[in-house]
Amino acid sequence: MPRGSSPKRERQYEHIKQSGEQRGMSEGRAKEMASRTVNNERARSGESKTASRSSTQGKSASQRGVEGPSTMTKQQVKNALGH
Template sequence: MPAGSSPKRERQYEHIRQSQEERGTSEGRAKEIAARTVNKERARSGESRTASRTSTQDRKSAPQRGGERSHRGAKGPTRDQLYAEARKKNIDGRSSMNKDELRQALGR
């Protein structure tokens, strides 16, 4: 946490860090996630000196968004994630499909 942050942000950081560690996230990654989340919230509420455009112009805060943009990076979800989704939807032939075929079968 940056020096001079409020007690509220300190509590928020600890809560997020502990939640991530309980989910099995490594300690370093949990700290990173907590710091990024808290810093973004600080930027949105005008508590930080500098802020990125996405931090201040997002329509939803990170907790409200709740992973809405997860897996939309360059490569998207992994084959295992796509397979799990196909399994939930009971798609036939999923075990022999590659990542692109799974994506197509799921309509992505």
Template sequence: MPAGSSRKRERQYEHIKDSALDRGESPERAKEIAARTVNKERARSGESKTASRSSLQDMSSGERGGKRSGKGPQGPTYDQLYNEARQRGVHGRSDMNKEELRRALDAKKR
């Protein structure tokens, strides 16, 4: 947490981190999730000096509540698939649609 954070944000950070650990995230990933969530909330409420456009215009973390987790009935979003394809070095990914990305990633796993 940034220096000078309020007690409320410290409690929020710990709660989010503990929840992520309970879900089975690694300690490092749990800290990252908590920090990003709290920093976004700080930006939305005007507590931070700088804020990204997505932090201010996007729906709040509480409202989102896992809507973009990629675990719903339609699976990961196009952006999530595209980023994974980029990390795995799938060629031609920019010309692929969601289903093509899914198939290319499945083939890359084998």
């Protein structure tokens, strides 16, 4: 686990690792899967220094707070999103 991990994330890591091992994964593969999963969750929730790229990726313009994207052109939506 990365330094500064919360007890919650350490429990989550152990749970995912044990689950993988019970399903027949090698210990190394289970550790890798648990680490990646926990790191993604930390990034999504803002617990890591760098935010996950996917925190806004995949969300529609209206989910990101742009008013009336359906009446805008693509360029107008891009400008509203700051692209």
